[in-house]
Every structure is written in structure tokens, then in C-alpha cells.
């Protein structure tokens with residue numbers, strides 16, 4: 074059981090690092106565009122980065138839940154691979170959304 | 178152990194589907210009221226649907242945590258039943274909030 | 282395995298209670314500053330409390346994930362202790378942010 078969990082754990086850790094990266098981008102954007110907390114407005118460039126991170130954060134618990142449900146009840150290997158694809162998709166979503174709202 | 182987890186897993190899956198349903202409602206509302214991302218303002222109808230989904234998303238990790246803690250350390254059956262009631266309550270909250278802020 | 286999980290489970294429960302406390306503060310602040318849902322604007326005092334809770338909620342799933350990953354794959358005891366420190370840090374963050382944006 075714990076062996077099966079190693080792959081899922083690795084994808085989970087990668088997901089955590091990705092979320093940390095998204096948060097850092099918001100922190101950098103807050104500095105760059107001078108949007109101090111608690112403000113969440115500001116120029117559209119900032120708002121896109123802010124919303125991209127918020128949207129990814131919103132789906133993060135759902136992603137983890139599906140990853141582990143599928144990993145435990147269906148197949149740990151397949152679930153880990155799909156998880157990796159999801160994380161890659163989220164990275165592209167974040168970069169696309171940061172660049173333009175149509176790029177999501 | 179895995180057998181006990183089946184009921185909890187089923188309630189968890191139902192919770193994921195409910196969250197997906199809430200997200201779809203926000204996507205439909207964005208189209209209907211022409212509120213393109215990254216905007217989160219717009220008419221009160223949209224804002225209620227947007228906030229209803231945001232509020233449910235905020236509590237989703239807490240719900241899952243309590244569901245599994247109670248399921249593992251107390252009783253899986255009772256926990257699954259309470260989880261179902263919570264999900265039903267959330268559905269009513271979402272519909273009520275979408276209809277009027279007093280309907281939460 | 283389940284014995285190891287008791288400490289992690291206790292920290293998890295404490296985290297849930299902390300999030301519940303943060304949510305209650307937002308509910309009190311909504312009353313105090315008359316900011317009815319679905320509004321999220323209002324006076325800076327309210328916005329700081331609102332954002333403090335939103336920020337803590339955003340990191341809550343990440344906290345739980347790291348707590349359990351480290352607890353299962355590294356050390357349950359060390360992970361539980363670090364979890365406690367994190368929760369204490371979050372409490373200070375929340376109080377600091379509520380008092381002033383610089384106090385985060």
C-alpha cells in the first residue's frame with residue numbers, strides 16, 4: 074500500500090510546489106504593480122495573475138481528492154500519470170491567463 | 178480498512194461532483210451576465226452565484242477533512258451519513274444564495 | 282500506522298478549528314461593519330479580516346497536504362510539531378493582518 078502511494082505522493086508534492094510557484098507569482102505581481110494587500114484590484118495584468126492563482130487554488134483540493142480516490146480505488150500508476158498531465162495543463166493555464174484572458 | 182473507506186470515498190466523490198456543478202453554474206452565469214474573467218463584479222445575480230461557489234469551495238477542504246477524520250477515528254458509517262446531509266445542505270445553500278442573499 | 286496518525290489527526294483537527302475561528306471572525310466583521318453578502322468590499326478593517334481569512338483558507342489544503350505527506354513518508358512526530366508551529370504562525374498572521382496590513 075505504501076509503495077503504491079509513493080507515485081501519488083510525488084505527484085502531490087509536485088502539485089504543492091506548483092501552487093507555491095503560483096503564489097510567488099502573485100507576490101511578485103503585487104510588488105511590480107504596487108497592489109498592496111488587502112487590495113485585489115489594480116491593473117488588468119495584476120488581476121489576471123491574481124485570478125489565475127485563485128482559480129488554481131480553488132481546484133487544488135478537488136485535484137488532490139480525485140488523484141487519491143482514483144489512485145486508491147482504481148489504479149495508482151494511471152492516476153499519477155493523469156495527475157502529472159493535469160499539473161502540466163494548470164501551468165499552461167496559469168501562463169496563458171497571465172498573458173491574456175483569452176489565453177486561459 | 179479499505180472496505181470502510183468505500184462509503185467515505187463515495188461521499189467524497191459526490192462532493193467533488195457537487196463542486197463541479199457549482200463551478201459550471203459560475204461558468205454559465207459568466208456567459209449569461211457577460212462577466213468575462215478576470216472580472217468578478219457585475220450584476221448582483223452574478224455576484225451571488227460567484228460568491229456561493231467561492232464560499233462552498235472555501236469549506237470543501239474542511240468538509241473533506243472532517244469527513245475522513247470522523248470516518249477513520251470515530252465511525253465510517255455515521256460520518257458518511259453526516260457527509261451526505263452536509264452536501265445536501267450545501268446544495269440548498271447554493272440554490273438559496275443564487276436566488277437571494279437572504280436565501281443562504 | 283493508525284497510532285502514528287493520532288498526532289497528525291489531532292493537529293489536523295486543530296487546523297479545522299482554527300479555520301472555523303477565522304470564518305467566525307469574518308461573520309462578526311460582516312455584522313460589525315454592515316457588509317452583507319455577496320459584498321466583499323467595505324471599510325479597510327473589514328477587507329483586512331476578509332482577506333486574512335481568504336489567505337489562510339487558500340493555504341489550508343496545502344498545509345494539510347504537506348503535514349500528511351511529511352507525516353507518512355518522513356516522521357509523524359516531527360511533522361505534527363511543525364504543523365503546530367505553522368498553525369500558531371497563522372494565528373499571528375491573522376491577528377496581525379486584522380490589525381494592520383503591515384502586521385501580516
Ligand SMILES: N[C@@H](CCC(=O)N[C@@H](CS)C(=O)NCC(=O)O)C(=O)O
Pocket residue numbers: 124125127128131177200201203204207214215227230
Ligand atoms: N471561480 C471560477 C469558477 C468557474 C471557472 O473555473 N471558470 C473558468 C472558465 S470561465 C475560469 O477560467 N475562470 C477564471 C477565473 O476564475 O478567474 C470563476 O470565477 O470563473
Ligand SMILES: N[C@@H](CCC(=O)N[C@@H](CS)C(=O)NCC(=O)O)C(=O)O
Pocket residue numbers: 228229231232235281304305307308311318319331334
Ligand atoms: N468567506 C466567508 C466567510 C464567513 C462565512 O462563511 N460567512 C457565511 C455567513 S455570513 C456566508 O454565507 N458568507 C457568504 C459569502 O461568503 O459570500 C464570507 O466572506 O462571509
Ligand SMILES: N[C@@H](CCC(=O)N[C@@H](CS)C(=O)NCC(=O)O)C(=O)O
Pocket residue numbers: 096097099100103110111123126332333335336339385
Ligand atoms: N492570494 C495571495 C497570494 C500570495 C500571498 O500569499 N501573499 C501574501 C504576501 S503578499 C499575503 O499575505 N497576501 C495577502 C492577501 O492574500 O490578502 C495574495 O493575493 O497575495
